[in-house]
Amino acid sequence: MxxxxxxxxxxxxxxxxxxxxxxxxxxxxxxxxxxxxxxxxxxxxxxxxxxxxxxxxxxxxxxxxxxxxxxxxxxxxxxxxxxxxxxxxxxxxxxxxxxxxxxxxxxxxxxxxxxxxxxxxxxxxxxxxxxxxxxxxxxxxxxxxxxxxxxxxxxxxxxxxxxxxxxxxxxxxxxxxxxxxxxxxxxxxxxxxxDAWALVLLLAFWAPLGAWETSRKIRAPEDETEYETYSQIFGWKLAPFVPIAFIILGTTCMILLSSQIGLNWVLPAVVVVASLVPVSRCIAFRVSPSQKTAHIQPFVELYAVAMDLGLLVTLLVSRGLDLSRFPAL
Structure with missing residues (x-):
């Protein structure tokens, strides 16, 4: 249903x-x-x-x-x-x-x-x-x-x-x-x-959510209401760079983790390409603010999915899944 x-x-x-x-x-x-x-x-x-x-x-x-x-x-x-x-x-x-x-x-x-x-x-x-x-x-x-x-x-x-x-x-x-x-x-x-790499992992886990939260509260000047947005606080010219900063943080952490684990180039490449989609959308809003270009959130969500699913699939493919500890239900 x-x-x-x-x-x-x-x-x-x-x-x-x-x-x-x-x-x-x-x-x-x-x-x-x-x-x-x-x-x-x-x-x-x-x-x-x-x-x-x-x-x-x-x-x-x-x-x-x-x-x-x-x-x-x-x-x-x-x-x-x-x-x-x-x-x-x-x-x-x-x-x-x-x-x-x-x-x-x-x-x-x-x-x-x-x-x-x-x-x-x-x-x-x-x-x-x-x-x-x-x-x-x-x-x-x-x-x-x-x-x-x-x-x-x-x-x-x-x-x-x-x-x-x-x-x-x-x-x-x-x-x-x-x-x-x-x-x-x-x-x-x-x-x-x-060890300390767990902190890098947590930052990679958090950064897409920071990008998502800030991207969904950016509006073109003519669409602002009494609802407080980041485009009101920072101004529409600066606001789109806030989710970009989180995306750069998340992508950097994922590349570092991939290197530390010894994964191949596929995951970093996928993450970088996925990050370019919302970043380009943020830049489009900066160049031409409108209700359409302010619609950044869905593109950040795609980036977040690429981060989570990409890491999960890469680990399963590269390391394999051992079900010997899988509980008998």
Whole structure:
């Protein structure tokens, strides 16, 4: 079942049906689930490849970890929906095209529905992670605390009113997602197998998200509204260079990782080519700002997919997958 128009949700009376159809619009399980799993194993396998020349393995803990990354992504989505509900509804009713069709604006989903979804997701995360103990449990506790603090605006209300403060305090949460994956790896292989290259990996993991976040809040001067954007803060001439900086960081980290692991030239080449697509789009906006050229976000998303999927596929092809540790289910 697919939902093409959020307005199709209006009039659904059953809470489970409303939540499910809301997910299809705002957090498509088939897309976000696969994305989370790919991202988890790209990092998890890379940590293995940095530590040894052997084939990569899948463990039971890693399967729980991959599912947890998907659930944490959903929890953040719900947190953002709840804490921004009033502002999103105001912007949507004011005619902002990026908000007027959102389910929370159209009334297709209620605050109460989202609260239920929040607690169901939280319960699943606790049930999955508490039995893991050791480093995975520590990683879970830290990530859960950080995401909860973000839901509370880190008890600093001014963050909600300033885009740069929100970015500095919220976007690096992605690094804690990566830290959780490192913790799951440490639980499986030991913390002594982790060195400074893990930090380079976390930066490569985070940079595309920084590019995505900044690229989606750039608008041409005539399209600006009361909604704060990076093009308002930095000016439209400078704003497109912010996602470019993140893309350069991510691409550089991936090239360094590829060299350290001993991979061939294919992955660096793919990443460089993929990076040129959003970079060229950013330059196009700088040359000729318009609603069309401001549409940078999808091209950054393609770059992020190339980074995650490219690393995962390259590691599987070059190292091979040893299923001897795969749990018998």
């Amino acid at each position: 697919t939902i093409n128009d959020p307005k199709d949700l209006v009039g659904v009376s059953s809470r489970p049906a409303r939540i499910w159809r809301y997910l299809l619009v705002m957090f498509p399980p088939h897309i976000m689930g696969l994305s989370g799993i790919v991202k988890f194993y790209a990092v998890y396998f890379c940590l293995q490849a940095l530590a040894s020349d052997e084939s990569v393995h899948i463990t039971l803990n890693s399967m729980f970890g991959a599912f947890s990354i998907v659930l944490f992504s959903l929890l953040l989505r719900v947190y953002d929906e709840l804490k921004d509900a009033k502002a999103d509804i105001r912007l949507g009713r004011a005619g902002d095209p990026r908000y007027m069709d959102r389910p929370i604006v159209t009334g297709a989903v209620t605050i109460e529905d989202l609260v239920v979804l929040r607690w169901v997701t939280t319960a699943l995360l606790i049930v999955i992670n508490v039995p893991l103990s050791g480093w995975p449990l520590i990683g879970f506790a830290v990530l859960f605390l950080v995401t909860w603090l973000s839901f509370k605006w880190f008890f600093w209300p001014a963050i909600s009113r300033h885009l740069l403060l929100a970015f500095v305090t919220h976007n690096p949460i992605t690094l804690f997602f990566g830290g959780y994956i490192v913790a799951v790896y440490a639980g499986d292989y030991g913390v002594h197998h982790i």
